[in-house]
């Protein structure tokens with residue numbers, strides 16, 4: 248089983264999104280999957296020019312000469328594709344959306360897929376509200392749960408309050424966040440072994456760490472402190 252993960256965070260391996268993604272990928276490897284991870288920030292990938300030549304003129308071939316040449320065969324081959332991104336203005340980051348757009352040659356008309364490609368979303372955001380991820384989920388389901396089959400959305404690991412989580416890690420206060428990373432790892436095991444991530448595990452990754460008002464109050468206090476010390 249081959250899994251391809253693409254992380255669209257500019258913070259790459261040091262970011263909040265990586266804190267969920269890395270144990271998830273480790274879990275997948277432990278369960279026997281072969282995993283590749285790429286960061287959009289390390290790749291040179293231009294915007295889709297929209298000429299549709301990859302569909303009609305040279306089916307399956309993109310005329311642009313950049314890192315998509317290396318990534319496209321991997322996207323085609325992947326049994327599982329993992330889109331990882333922080334929430335930026337209610338969506339995925341621009342560079343990750345660019346990779347999504349540039350997949351078109353791998354999804355050309357009339358393509359006969361011999362297997363179902365599963366897709367997973369891994370995302371983090373600053374807000375307390377889990378609903379912050381709704382637009383991203385709508386996008387993923389719309390792309391992958393298509394009536395023509397061949398693709399399937401297999402679940403999402405969503406971590407709201409991620410900036411709070413980062414501060415807790417910095418302060419060594421692991422009590423509240425204990426279990427989140429272990430659940431992400433377990434999600435990787437489940438996906439490889441059972442082909443899906445259970446609701447229970449998804450909820451464990453997203454679980455509430457503190458009441459909404461307390462979170463925003465602590466965030467405000469931290470901003471005030473940062474202003475004072477700068």
Ligand SMILES: Cc1cc2nc3c(=O)[nH]c(=O)nc-3n(C[C@H](O)[C@H](O)[C@H](O)COP(=O)(O)O)c2cc1C
Pocket residue numbers: 256257258259261262263264265332333334335336337338371372373374375379409410
């Ligand atoms: C340009 C920008 C836009 C953002 N938009 C949102 C947003 O709409 N909602 C939200 O909750 N957090 C938003 N955030 C916060 C990030 O989603 C959050 O800090 C995330 O955990 C960062 O992940 P990373 O460290 O992997 O990059 C935004 C951050 C930036 C820099």
